[in-house]
Amino acid sequence: MLFYKDQLGIQVGGDSEKTTKIIRFQKVPNQTISTEAYEVKADPVANTVLIRASNNAGAFYGAQTLLSLIANDNKEIPKVDIYDEPR
DSSP states (O other): OOHHHHHHHOEEEEOOGSSSSEEEEEEEETTTSSSTTTTEEEETTTTTTEEEEEHHHHHHHHHHHHHHTTTSOOOOOOOOEEEEEEO
């Protein structure tokens, strides 16, 4: 989690009132999202990212997708609504 804070200037969790950029991880029941699936919802206007998954693997894959979206020098997060799951 320090990578997000130190390298990207993004707070993971915490109080959104005290931060300018925030990433939230939300664990949801397997009935809502299948095993290893994830959702990434990013809103650059609100400076928020929500990664929803039913297990740690899905959260990891969601975080990797987020990192691939921020693979530019200015570290801007585009507005996205992604759902992905294994076949």
